Amino acid sequence: MREERSPMLEEVKRLAKTALQEQxxxxxxxLKKDVGNVIQPHIFERxxxxxxxxxxxxxxxxxxAMKILRVSDTGYRLAVVCRGxxxxxxxxxxxxxxxxxxxxxxxxxxxxxxxxAACLCERPYPENIAAGEKKQGVDPFNDERVRQFLVGDTxxxxxxxxxxxxxxxxxxxxxxxxxxxxxxxxxxxxxxxxPKGVIPAEMMCFHLIRAFHLSDTxxxxxxCQDACPVGIPLLNLQLSMRRTLTEKFCYEAGIxxxxxxxxxxxxxxxxxxxxxxxxxxxxxx
Amino acid sequence: xxxxxxxxCRCFSEVDRTVDLERIQERLLQNASVASSTIVDSLxxxxxxxxxxxxxKESGAERVVIAACSTMGRGDSVIEGLAxxxxxxxxxxxxxxxxxxxxxxxxxxxGATFKAWNLIDMGVSLVAKKDRSDDVTIRVRPxxxxxxxxxxxxxxxxxxxxxxxxxxxxxxxxxxGGMLRFISRSYPNDEDAVLKLAPYLDxxxxxxxxxxxxxxxxxxxxxxxxxxxxxxxxGGQERWIRPGAIIIATGAMVYLPHGxxxxxxxxxxxxxxxxxxxxxxESDSIQNAVFVQCVGARxxxxxxxxxxxxxxxxxxxxxxxxxxxxxxxxxxHRDIMMPGSILEDYYRRAMLQGVQFVRYRDDMLPAIKGYExxxxxxxxxxxTGTTRVLDADLVVLSTPLVPNPDxxxxxDMLGLQCDRYGFFREIYPLHPxxxxxxxxxxCGSARWPVSSDQxxxxxxxxxxxxxxLLGKGEVAASSFSRVPGQKFGHATVNPDxxxxxxxxxxxxxxxxxxxxxxxxxxxxxxxxxxMRCKAxxxxxxxxxxxxxxxxxxNYRAVVEMIKRAF
Amino acid sequence: MVxxxxxxxxxxxxxxxxxxxxxxxxxxxxxxxxxxxxxxxIPVECAAFVETDAIIRALASGSDGVIVMGCHxxxxxxxxxxxxxxxxxxLFQVLLEATAIGKERLLISFGTAHEGHQFSDVIQxxxxxxxxxxxxxxxxxxxxxxx
Numbered sequence: 001m002r003e004e005r006s007p008m009l010e011e012v013k014r015l016a017k018t019a020l021q022e023q024x025x026x027x028x029x030x031l032k033k034d035v036g037n038v039i040q041p042h043i044f045e046r047x048x049x050x051x052x053x054x055x056x057x058x059x060x061x062x063x064x065a066m067k068i069l070r071v072s073d074t075g076y077r078l079a080v081v082c083r084g085x086x087x088x089x090x091x092x093x094x095x096x097x098x099x100x101x102x103x104x105x106x107x108x109x110x111x112x113x114x115x116x117a118a119c120l121c122e123r124p125y126p127e128n129i130a131a132g133e134k135k136q137g138v139d140p141f142n143d144e145r146v147r148q149f150l151v152g153d154t155x156x157x158x159x160x161x162x163x164x165x166x167x168x169x170x171x172x173x174x175x176x177x178x179x180x181x182x183x184x185x186x187x188x189x190x191x192x193x194x195p196k197g198v199i200p201a202e203m204m205c206f207h208l209i210r211a212f213h214l215s216d217t218x219x220x221x222x223x224c225q226d227a228c229p230v231g232i233p234l235l236n237l238q239l240s241m242r243r244t245l246t247e248k249f250c251y252e253a254g255i256x257x258x259x260x261x262x263x264x265x266x267x268x269x270x271x272x273x274x275x276x277x278x279x280x281x282x283x284x285x
Numbered sequence: 286x287x288x289x290x291x292x293x294c295r296c297f298s299e300v301d302r303t304v305d306l307e308r309i310q311e312r313l314l315q316n317a318s319v320a321s322s323t324i325v326d327s328l329x330x331x332x333x334x335x336x337x338x339x340x341x342k343e344s345g346a347e348r349v350v351i352a353a354c355s356t357m358g359r360g361d362s363v364i365e366g367l368a369x370x371x372x373x374x375x376x377x378x379x380x381x382x383x384x385x386x387x388x389x390x391x392x393x394x395x396g397a398t399f400k401a402w403n404l405i406d407m408g409v410s411l412v413a414k415k416d417r418s419d420d421v422t423i424r425v426r427p428x429x430x431x432x433x434x435x436x437x438x439x440x441x442x443x444x445x446x447x448x449x450x451x452x453x454x455x456x457x458x459x460x461x462g463g464m465l466r467f468i469s470r471s472y473p474n475d476e477d478a479v480l481k482l483a484p485y486l487d488x489x490x491x492x493x494x495x496x497x498x499x500x501x502x503x504x505x506x507x508x509x510x511x512x513x514x515x516x517x518x519x520g521g522q523e524r525w526i527r528p529g530a531i532i533i534a535t536g537a538m539v540y541l542p543h544g545x546x547x548x549x550x551x552x553x554x555x556x557x558x559x560x561x562x563x564x565x566x567e568s569d570s571i572q573n574a575v576f577v578q579c580v581g582a583r584x585x586x587x588x589x590x591x592x593x594x595x596x597x598x599x600x601x602x603x604x605x606x607x608x609x610x611x612x613x614x615x616x617x618h619r620d621i622m623m624p625g626s627i628l629e630d631y632y633r634r635a636m637l638q639g640v641q642f643v644r645y646r647d648d649m650l651p652a653i654k655g656y657e658x659x660x661x662x663x664x665x666x667x668x669t670g671t672t673r674v675l676d677a678d679l680v681v682l683s684t685p686l687v688p689n690p691d692x693x694x695x696x697d698m699l700g701l702q703c704d705r706y707g708f709f710r711e712i713y714p715l716h717p718x719x720x721x722x723x724x725x726x727x728c729g730s731a732r733w734p735v736s737s738d739q740x741x742x743x744x745x746x747x748x749x750x751x752x753x754l755l756g757k758g759e760v761a762a763s764s765f766s767r768v769p770g771q772k773f774g775h776a777t778v779n780p781d782x783x784x785x786x787x788x789x790x791x792x793x794x795x796x797x798x799x800x801x802x803x804x805x806x807x808x809x810x811x812x813x814x815x816m817r818c819k820a821x822x823x824x825x826x827x828x829x830x831x832x833x834x835x836x837x838x839n840y841r842a843v844v845e846m847i848k849r850a851f
Numbered sequence: 852m853v854x855x856x857x858x859x860x861x862x863x864x865x866x867x868x869x870x871x872x873x874x875x876x877x878x879x880x881x882x883x884x885x886x887x888x889x890x891x892x893i894p895v896e897c898a899a900f901v902e903t904d905a906i907i908r909a910l911a912s913g914s915d916g917v918i919v920m921g922c923h924x925x926x927x928x929x930x931x932x933x934x935x936x937x938x939x940x941x942l943f944q945v946l947l948e949a950t951a952i953g954k955e956r957l958l959i960s961f962g963t964a965h966e967g968h969q970f971s972d973v974i975q976x977x978x979x980x981x982x983x984x985x986x987x988x989x990x991x992x993x994x995x996x997x998x
Binding site: 355356357358381383384385386388389390391392393396397399400403404407712713721767768773792794795819820821822823825826827835838840843844846847848850851 | 862864869870873874876877879880881883884885886887888889891892893895896897899900901902903905908909912913914926927928929930931932935936939
């Protein structure tokens, strides 16, 4: 999609230039259209360079921002041009002490209808929208591509899951691209948990361990399945758990900067809808 | 680790009637970690313990697996016995093949034998791969902080001082005594409250070991059991102390029933405490009094019974009759709660003195008659089914004790929890007066509404628990176990793997984990406070990286056990 | 090692906390109740100790089902440790259900097995449930993980 002279892009460029000129940040992380129409991530440190900024295609910067800040000098501040899911990923990384809150600034852009439909995204906009129009998201559970894996007859679903997971070549692309996967060393590389040298990746161990580690922090950005070279719909692994957290605890990852995952707290601090906690006395019956 | 010695106990044929121990011995030869295995008739007789201990020490085996009965059978005593003979407790692992195998699979000897072999294999893996947690020993400071100088706090202070330790007693009022200062007589023996308090107040003022701080407010608390640091202000002055233990005896408040029974609108409708004041002054003579029980208590917002209001009403009813034998006193109630024989006797005495008891139902509440001054109380008697009008020139409303609003502020500062009503929360019922923080105890009405007698009992009990901690002089973190015996271990962080995500900090039920910034580059690493850690394992389960482990049950041991289970 | 395995029933791995779970097992043992020999118990200090990754590993290493036995809510020796454990395990069941492995593969038994006969009932009932489920083999791409 060509949006070179759209009002949204102009607004983002203006905000980014102002941020640099007013010295609120030292660099702006975004996509640059370079020589030969090649588009790649770039740290803009001079406001003139920002003329080459573009907003398409979908590119997620959260993990990149984290790594940049880690190797930069102390006091280096970064502004990030980010979509909804990206902003949520940044919030989760801030909560988990991977990015210092005062060293990052977001320039939030809302996604269009086409992008929301392509990602099956429920929330195609950041909480702080700087440019673009907030669009209604779509419910992934209404789409057959998701339903066929998560809802309905068990034996059919087993067959579907096995068919896609058997393609896995254990490239670790999903883990590498996921903004939340930040552990070094990673448990998936430990022979005790995931047997080495087994291709396709041990379905039970590799995929379930990875999926559950993200249970309460996945922001549904889709980077995992975008990165997968054999097209496994990895996001489907997370959707049911995300839905459960919303229904039982009114919790969605990446929305609240202060609230930690409800499954870490007891039932008094983080109540579960529909669960009645008896006094210990009544449980003696 | 290739040096595991295995003992297979026949238990005088209780085990090998079903499980073929010799076949298991053959299979164990294939396990590279097993150095030797021995079948014995029994392990729990004294002669066995000495012999086995000697063998183990002589062989130089680093680890021992004992396949015998369950820990709750004789297993624990076997381990204790060996430990007493000098074998390192850490090196021994007990596998249950009697209650857990031979006795429940008597119909399936093949299956039982196979299972027993699997279980022993698992035990060998665990004991070979387990590591030892660190421990830490601290000196316990011989001073105690008591927050609150009501009957509970005073009783605790006097007992602690009597046993030789320094006491710092704080109260937010200008004088000690708590609510007992405003009571005329206390039940069940109608003791004068001033006389009851006198010996305690005497000790507070004269005992050199007790320092009393009036008009006090706690500002900050840091530290752990044996070594707290507390900053507080008293009468405007800042102070700080370092106690080894803290007792909370902050009491409770009387609920003021605004909006109920025309309290505050019509004259001569008062609370029980206000009646106490009147009776203290001795001047009044009351003619027709009606007590209404359960005002604001045992209702959906506050479903508990406050325990002290029935005895208090009966006591005061009898007092009114005592001062004016012509007085007509009624107690309008939902149930009369008088547990124990002494209080039951008290109840009967009141009835004999002419106090009337009328029972009402919670869905048909009594009504006040009279606008400016109260005239009567109309009540539907649920036993006779009739509506009665009781003349009244004084109506006394018995309201429950409710928690101090300050409780949550104090709880946050100390790391404690409050229950759903706002009282301080005790830890699991088998540890009375203890809280989830080691070294901090609760007693009296701060914990649950109690009479002054009960408060004194609890205060002394809390004092005894404190003394049992202080008296040790030096304590190891591993002794602060919630379970019989030593702690299982301590959670330990591998700093090379920890990403500082904070999951462990959020999940710990004892607030034992904190994040420490280790470099300027915004990097955090988790740190475990061994005094607080109880090795429940929650942090291990939520650590995504496997950085947090309890060495005695580390992940390599667990996965190895899982692999060898079937 | 695939020897003459005499375990024909569905295989159950149990993580039992020392307090409620093991006391129930001990109770069944003392009464010499008759139980099938298809389960193994790994004792843990508290049910909160059980990592979901360990449950996954168990299902990948030959167990047909896993039971986590703990104390009822409000009765945990370690204050509220079992609250987080229950939330975590129930969310894990959602994942098992989403992947069609089936939430029945994990039985969460908090406070339902602390007496002998209760323990026995849990084992017998769960064995029946597991017999109805399809085999778990297709999910494990290689047998090299067993031993």
